[in-house]
Amino acid sequence: MACVLAGSGCAGKGSRFEPGPAFPDSLVQERTLDIHVLRDVRTIRLTNTTGEALPAGRLWLNKWFSREIPEGIAVGRSAAFDLGEFVDEFGEPFRGGGFFAGLDPDDLVLAQYEAEIDGQRRLLGLIVIDGRPQ
Numbered sequence: 001m002a003c004v005l006a007g008s009g010c011a012g013k014g015s016r017f018e019p020g021p022a023f024p025d026s027l028v029q030e031r032t033l034d035i036h037v038l039r040d041v042r043t044i045r046l047t048n049t050t051g052e053a054l055p056a057g058r059l060w061l062n063k064w065f066s067r068e069i070p071e072g073i074a075v076g077r078s079a080a081f082d083l084g085e086f087v088d089e090f091g092e093p094f095r096g097g098g099f100f101a102g103l104d105p106d107d108l109v110l111a112q113y114e115a116e117i118d119g120q121r122r123l124l125g126l127i128v129i130d131g132r133p134q
Contacts, residue, residue, distance in 0.1 A: 019091040023063045024123065029112060032125035035073075037111040039083075039130045044108070046126070047078040057115025060123075061086050061108055065094040072115075083108075 035054070038045045048054060054073040060066045065086035073079050083106075086094040094106050111126040 017087045017091045017093055019089050020066050020087040021058075022089040023060060023066070024114060024121070027114065027121060027123040029123045029125050032127065033113070035113075035126045037108075037126050037128050039108050039128070042083050043080055044083060044111075045078055045080045046073060048073045048075055051075060054113060055115045055117065057113055059086075060110075060112045060114060061094060062106070062110050063112070064088050065106075066114075069113075 033054075034049050035046055036049070038047075046059075053075050054069070056068075056070050056072045058066050059069050059081075061083075065088050067081060067086045069079070083094045108128055108130060111128050113124045113126060115122060115124075
């Protein structure tokens with residue numbers, strides 16, 4: 001009986017979230033915007049310091065995890081997101097870490113924004129700043 005229980009404990013372990021799309025490898029990053037993505041352990045904060053609003057789109061982290069940004073980010077505005085809201089194409093979330101985390105956090109090394117601009121899908125780079133305590 002113990003073997004059955006031990007075996008069933010692993011069965012059914014699936015992802016906690018709906019799968020997201022795969023990274024659009026066909027898009028090439030065009031330029032880097034003056035928008036900082038500041039990481040603070042389990043959250044990121046973006047501030048649009050450019051002269052143009054970001055339309056609705058998708059924020060990509062490390063060319064793997066993503067989240068829709070349906071409202072976009074207006075000029076001079078900030079937005080904050082929990083890193084656990086970013087999922088990969090298999091439904092696995094970005095590991096943000098934290099005091100009670102069971103696994104090491106994922107590093108954040110690249111942030112890109114995918115959106116339709118001037119009638120074309122575009123991929124734009126953002127500036128990543130890791131504000132976690134070292």
